[in-house]
Amino acid sequence: MVALTDFSQTYRLKPIIAGLASWHIGALSALLFFSSCGTSTKTVQNTKESPAITVATQLSPELQRKYDYYFLEATRQKSKGEYAQAFELFQHCLSIDPNAASSLSEISQFYFFLKQPEKGxxxxxxxxxxxxGNYWYNQTLASIYQQQGKSEKAVEAFERMTTQFPDRQEPIMALIDLYNQSKDYAKVVKALDLLEKKSGKTEQISMEKFRMYLLMEDNKKAFNEIESLANEYPNDMRYLCxxxxxYLNNGKPKEAYATYQKVLETEPGNTQVLVSLASYYQQTGQLDKYEQQVDSVLLNKKVESDIKADIMRQMIAKSQQTGKDSTRIIPLFNRMMEGEQEDAQIPMLYVQYLLSKGMDKESEPILKQIIELEPENTPARLQLLSYAIKRNDFQEAIKICEPAIEITPESLEFYYYLGLSYYQAERIDDALGTFKKGVQHVNDKSDKKIVSDFYSMMGDIYHTKKQINLAYAAYDSSLVYNPDNNGALNNYAYYLSVEKKDLDKAEEMSYKTIKAEPDNNTYLDTYAWILFIKKKYTEAKVYMDDAMKKGGDKSEVVVEHCGDVYYMNGxxxxxxxxxxxxxxxxxxxEVLKKKIEQKKYIAE
Structure with missing residues (x-):
């Protein structure tokens, strides 16, 4: 007899199932995860889920060793992703013991993946x-029934599990869902009662039972349920609220008001009941009291900011629906802003409201306050930065961006605008250093256009510093990230033309820019100048005239170039x-001065 350890001789694999070798178990993996054991067994349910009483199938010792060996090998192949081999091995296990639950559960996964659900x-x-007695096999079977729309079988399976596995809550939760789908509200309540026995009385369970009783039109039981919740926790005013x-939301305003007063008697400063009273006054039409109550809630330091924010959103929505102006909203925000803010929720909401009204100037001090509260608040900082850029206030932009790159180093926008602001402030070395630091944070998720602009600016700075080779390398990098970066294309092309090198490449890049932006006088001037350097004077004049018409006549450089082109055209x-x-x-x-004095074109 061949030894069991000689696996290759004992059992030679055959590629029976095409495609299994590349199988990757997907969404079914979680559902079909079984707690399989290698030994072939039958399980008899005990009074408790664990431990289950297991009785081994009557295999001979020799067959049992073979089964265990092949099952473990199949599991190993599966873990390696060798699914074809694993499938065959599990089949071989079943040829040894057709009733082995462990192999049956495993091989069912393969059948589901192979779109053979009947076999699975x-x-x-x-x-x-x-x-x-195996919980996971039962759970999987019931879930498959549910997925396949076999609701009756799913219900039967989960109901059996609630008795068979009394310590598990998942079957009860599944039954609640299934009973809800079939609108069997009485059974939902029964399942909720069972869940309540296991987990204790909770607000979520009581509210769900309340909802079921209302659907069953049994209002008495519905209100009794919530009352019993409040009685269960008499010292917790939250449940009384x-x-x-x-009461308030179900047509019992008197009972609601009386309940709120009980809360206030015990806890006069209870913030939850203060908010509820505002809703009470609103629903009962006592608008003056409603507004007073809302003001007291919004200005109460103990009320959480998310509650205040929700109230303000409701008020803003109502003002927009009714067409009322902001005469109440803005003063309320201002009064709230006078107090100490625990977070930026209210200031952010205020800014959003001001921006919606076109009140950019008024939003600026609020944005500064937000940044003080939350220095890492990127949207607020970017909004504040946009105001500085619009005003060409580059010193202010520097103040905004310098801390930003330390606080949120992954935000490339701040590196870009800081470098740009340094450049405008003639802090060239600081600008270059900022761009270099910025590109160190580039990753696969970075905006390629922003990265391209980084390298384009670096190219401009390197050229200013007479580091021509580094400039060209930076432009090349810029165009790798964005081949359509017109700024980089234009400057790269122009500097090549000035050096009178790679003129064909320069012409190609420049032509791309005027195709993209035919009304850009700078791009037209560059293209005309490259044609001029290539001694295509007639063509150069056509594009130079176009550049002058599109605003180039306001640029001293373009006007000088125009003179050069005209001279070479006679x-x-x-x-x-x-x-x-x-x-x-x-x-x-000085070259221009000589041109005028000598009345002829002089090359630089």
Whole structure:
């Protein structure tokens, strides 16, 4: 006889099921997770779920060793992702013992994945039949019935489990869901009672029972349920408030008010009942008292900010629906802002309201307060930053961004605007250092356009510092992240033309920019200048004229270039006029001065 350890000789695998080798168990994995044991067994239910009484199938010792060996090997292959081999091995286990619940439960997973649900269901049903005391087999079978729309069988299975596994709450929760689906509200209440015995009386269970009784039109039991909840916890005013709210929301305002007064007698400062009273005054039409009560809640330091925020949202929504102005909303916000804020909820809501009304200026001091409360609040900081950028207040932008890159180093926007602000403030080295620091935080999720702008700005700075090779490398990186970055394309192309190198590449990049933005005079000027350097003077004049028409006549550089192009097209008098005009616009170039004096084009 061949030894069991000689696996390859004992059992040679055959590729029976095509496609299983690449199988990755998906959503069914969690559902079909069984607590399988390698030994072939039948289980008899004990009075408790654990431990279950197990009786081994009557296999000979030799067959039992074989079964255990192949089951463990199948489990190992499955864990390695070798699903085809695992499937065959589990089949081999069943050839040794067709009633082995452990292998039946395992192989059912394969059948479900292979879209053979009948076989999968048959296997797990047989597993439960042979090991009725295994909770996970039962849970899986019941869940499969539920998924397949076999509600009656699912209910029967879960009901059996509530008796068979009295310590488990999951079957009860599943039954509640199934009874709800079939609108069997009496059984829902019965299941909730069972759950309550196990977990104790809770607000969630009582409220659900209350809802069921209302659906059954048994109002007496409905209110008795909430009253019993309050009686269960007489020292917890929260449940008495719940009782009051239930009265109020179900047409019993007098009982609600009386209940709220009981709470106030015990806890005069109870914030929950103060909010409930506001709802009471609103629903009973006592609007003056409602507004007074709302004010007292909103200005009460003990009331949590999320409650205040909810009230303010309701008031804002109501004012928008009724078309009322902000004469009540804004003063209320201002009074709330006078007090100490525990978090940024109220200030953020206030800012959102002000922005919706177009009151940007008024929102700015609130935004500053938010940042003081929550320095890591990126939306508020970005909004504040946008105001500084609009005003070209780069010093203020620097103040906003400098702490931001320390607090939220992953936010690339702050590096970009800080570097840009440094650049505008002529702090070139600080700008370059900021951009370098920013690109260190680039990852797969980073906005590629922002990263491209980082490298584009670095290219500009390197060129300013006469580090030409580094500039070109930075532009190349910029275009890797965004091949359509017109700013990088334009500057890269222009600097190549100035050096009179790679002119074909420069022309191609520049042409791409004027196709994207045909009215951009800067891009038109660059393209015309590249054509000029390539001695395509007639074509250069066409694009230079277009650049002048699109606003280039306001740029001293574009006007000088126009003179150069005109000169090479034989229009020397017009060229001289443009050179003189460029000089008058403030162009201090010595080369331009010589052009005017000698009345001819002089290359730089």
């Amino acid at each position: 269901l048959a296997c797990i049903e047989k597993a439960v039949e042979n090991a009725p 719940v009782l009051g709210d239930v 229009l020397k008098e017009d060229a001289l006029k443009y050179w003189i005009k460029s000089r008058e616009m403030g162009n201090k170039s």
